[in-house]
Amino acid sequence: MSIVKIGVIGIGNMGSSHVLMLDEGKIKGAQLTAVCSSNDSRIDWVKNHTKGEVRVFKDVESFLNEAGIDAVFVATPHYSHPELAIKAxxxxxxxxxxKPAGVYTKNVLEMNAAAKESGKVFSIMYNQRANPLYQKVRELIQSGQLGEIKRTNWIVTDSYRPQSYYDSSKWRATWKGEGGGVLLNQALHQLDLWQWTTGYMPKRIRAITSLGKYHDIEVEDDVTAFVEYENGATGVFIASTGEAPGTNRFEIVGDRGKIVIENEELLFYKLSESEREFNTSYTGGFGQPSCEKIEIPVKCDNGNHAIIVQNWIDAILKGSPILSPGEDGVKALEISNGIYLSSWLNETVDLPVDADLYYEKLQEKIQSSTFEKKHVTNTILDVSGTH
Structure with missing residues (x-):
C-alpha cells in the first residue's frame, strides 16, 4: 500500500476541517476517498468545498462496505465514537x-479490545501531544531532571464560551447529547497532558462540578478536582468556560525543582540538590536548596492536527511509532469519569472507577433530565482547532 484511502464520518465542526486538510493534500500518503453524513446540508458542503472525487454515503454500513477505504476518521458526536470505531x-x-474516546470507560475499553484484536492502527486526536511545549515538559520529567513528583496544579480557565456556542446545536452541553461539558469537550486535552507529561495517573479523586453555573446548560461549566497519586503526591485541576480573562497555568513540583508553564512559556526552577536530601542533611535552621531559574525556549504550537494525522498515516504505511495511541484515550476519560462520579456521589472515589456504576449514574442523569434548549441555531462554528 502506497496511499491510504480515508473515509471521514461526521462532517460537523471538526470533521469538516479534517475533510479540507485531506482534500488539500496536506497529509502525505493519504487520500480523501469518501465521507459519511446523514445531514443533507453537510453533504452539499462537501460537494461544494472539495476538489477531488469524493464518494458520499448516508448509511454507515454502506460506507464501510462499499467506499473502498482503508481507514476511517471518526468525527461524530461523543457517544458514537466507540460504536463506530468497533464497526470499522x-x-x-x-x-x-x-476526542474524547467516548463518554464512559465501559464501552471505550471494549473499543480498545476490538482495536487490539483487529491488529489495525488506532489513534486519537490528542493534537497537543505534538505541541513542542508539552513534549519538552514530558522530556524534563521522564528524564528524571525534576525528580519524584510531589505536587501538580493545573488551572485551565482560558476556554471561555458564550451562550451562543452552546446554542449552536441541540446536542451540545446535554447529558444525552454530549455526556458532559467542560471536562469532556474543552479540558480533555489538558486531562490527557496532565497524565501524559508526568506519567502519573491519580489513585483517588475528590471533586466538585457546577452544573450550568455560568450558562443555560445542564452539564458542568466549572470544575475543581483534588487528586492523590500512588506515591503520596497530590494534585489540583480547575477548569471553567465561564471566566474571562482566563488562566492556563500548569505547575509540576518535584524533589529537584519546579516546572511552570504559562502564557506559552516554560520555566524550570532547578534545585542544586534534591530537596529531600537537603532536608535531612542541612543543619542551619533556616535555609533551602539553591535554585537556578532556567527559561527554556520552546515554540508553542496549539494546532498540530495535521501532525497527529500524518503520524497515523506513517504508522499505517511505515510502521512508525504512534504518538497518540487510540488506546490512551481511556486514561483522560478515566480521570473525567472519576471527577464526575465523585461530584455526583459527594465522596472520594478510587481509580479506576467502577465502570458499571458510572454508566448507571450517567443513565440516571439522562433519564431524569427535564432540560430543554430554548434557542438552537444549528450553526457550524469556525472552531479553528478548538472544540
Whole structure:
C-alpha cells in the first residue's frame, strides 16, 4: 500500500476541517476517498468545498462496505465514537477518532479490545501531544531532571464560551447529547497532558462540578478536582468556560525543582540538590536548596492536527511509532469519569472507577433530565482547532 484511502464520518465542526486538510493534500500518503453524513446540508458542503472525487454515503454500513477505504476518521458526536470505531475495526479498517474516546470507560475499553484484536492502527486526536511545549515538559520529567513528583496544579480557565456556542446545536452541553461539558469537550486535552507529561495517573479523586453555573446548560461549566497519586503526591485541576480573562497555568513540583508553564512559556526552577536530601542533611535552621531559574525556549504550537494525522498515516504505511495511541484515550476519560462520579456521589472515589456504576449514574442523569434548549441555531462554528 502506497496511499491510504480515508473515509471521514461526521462532517460537523471538526470533521469538516479534517475533510479540507485531506482534500488539500496536506497529509502525505493519504487520500480523501469518501465521507459519511446523514445531514443533507453537510453533504452539499462537501460537494461544494472539495476538489477531488469524493464518494458520499448516508448509511454507515454502506460506507464501510462499499467506499473502498482503508481507514476511517471518526468525527461524530461523543457517544458514537466507540460504536463506530468497533464497526470499522470489524471491517478491517484503520481508525482515527476525535476526542474524547467516548463518554464512559465501559464501552471505550471494549473499543480498545476490538482495536487490539483487529491488529489495525488506532489513534486519537490528542493534537497537543505534538505541541513542542508539552513534549519538552514530558522530556524534563521522564528524564528524571525534576525528580519524584510531589505536587501538580493545573488551572485551565482560558476556554471561555458564550451562550451562543452552546446554542449552536441541540446536542451540545446535554447529558444525552454530549455526556458532559467542560471536562469532556474543552479540558480533555489538558486531562490527557496532565497524565501524559508526568506519567502519573491519580489513585483517588475528590471533586466538585457546577452544573450550568455560568450558562443555560445542564452539564458542568466549572470544575475543581483534588487528586492523590500512588506515591503520596497530590494534585489540583480547575477548569471553567465561564471566566474571562482566563488562566492556563500548569505547575509540576518535584524533589529537584519546579516546572511552570504559562502564557506559552516554560520555566524550570532547578534545585542544586534534591530537596529531600537537603532536608535531612542541612543543619542551619533556616535555609533551602539553591535554585537556578532556567527559561527554556520552546515554540508553542496549539494546532498540530495535521501532525497527529500524518503520524497515523506513517504508522499505517511505515510502521512508525504512534504518538497518540487510540488506546490512551481511556486514561483522560478515566480521570473525567472519576471527577464526575465523585461530584455526583459527594465522596472520594478510587481509580479506576467502577465502570458499571458510572454508566448507571450517567443513565440516571439522562433519564431524569427535564432540560430543554430554548434557542438552537444549528450553526457550524469556525472552531479553528478548538472544540
Amino acid at each position: 475495526f470489524e471491517k478491517g479498517k484503520h481508525v482515527m477518532i476525535e
